[in-house]
Amino acid sequence: MNVLEIRDLGVDYQSNSGAVHAVDGVSLDLRRGEILGLAGESGSGKSTLAHAIGRLLRPPAAITGGTVTYHRADGGAVDVLGLRGEELRAFRWAELAVVFQSAMNSLNPVSTVGAQIEDVLRIHRPTMKRNARVERSVELLQRVGISADRRRSYPHELSGGMRQRAAIAIALALNPEIVIMDEPTTALDVVVQRDILHEISALREEYGFAVVFITHDLSLLMEISDRIAIMYAGRVVETGAARALHDTPRHPYTLGLLRSFPRLHGPREELLGIPGTPPDLRALPPGCAFHPRCGQALPDCREISPSLRDGVSCLLNEGKGVR
């Protein structure tokens, strides 16, 4: 059951030197309650896609086409890109919430973390009584690992990890169906990162929300995600179950990414990485955008732009794993 369906979505950034096609014909499903990881090199369009889904794009970004459909738990379908005004505001917190990399930027520095949760409740649940709001904020803070006495702390009084936990608690205030996490733990040290990721998994089990999770760290993504979508130059080039993608990558770019990161388990392998740099998004090479960097490219790859079929867009792929 899909909670979100993205079809043929395009997002451009207008610039003096031409339109940057940051997201180009992306179709992707988010299933109810799953963690979907978005991976890809810097500049591949992950954040732009996540911002488009959350209706957070600002000029010079503009949606050039496509649809995003949200399926309510009661079966109703919502045209996310068509939401305006009050409907959009309600959708943003109650149905979809976002946690950004820097909690410091999303938290209000002059308001305690408890007050920030209670504010969300006050605005969106006008009938909720004050003590019910306090109760809920304490419950949420405790649930993300912040003790009740920290409810009155200001963001600057908390450690980086605690601030990120607070940002997650705020995002969960209205029990959203979808939580978008854009590098939520990247600024934190590895131990704190892992703790928070385990917390996110546990919260997801408990509350049943779906997550779109973005991180540069593919091994981390493999651990936390149910499914993964790999982006290259604004397009999704492979999707699949995290395990399958890890064990039998089908796109040479996926393989390259996997080889760029040390594996957590199993024998150590040489970090081969991917030669070259991502293309200019104003003028993609003809054919498969990855072909100039692909060690396995065929002559046809220079001419034919493969579409995503059966979870992979690569001419080489005939159901076999790439080498």
Ligand SMILES: Nc1ncnc2c1ncn2[C@@H]1O[C@H](COP(=O)(O)OP(=O)(O)OP(=O)(O)O)[C@@H](O)[C@H]1O
């Ligand atoms: N305001 C902007 N104006 C012009 N181009 C932009 C703007 N913001 C992003 N871009 C371009 O859009 C492309 C996609 O960027 P995006 O941030 O979505 O990628 P990303 O995969 O999330 O990268 P990262 O992992 O570094 O966050 C990049 O080429 C970037 O240079």
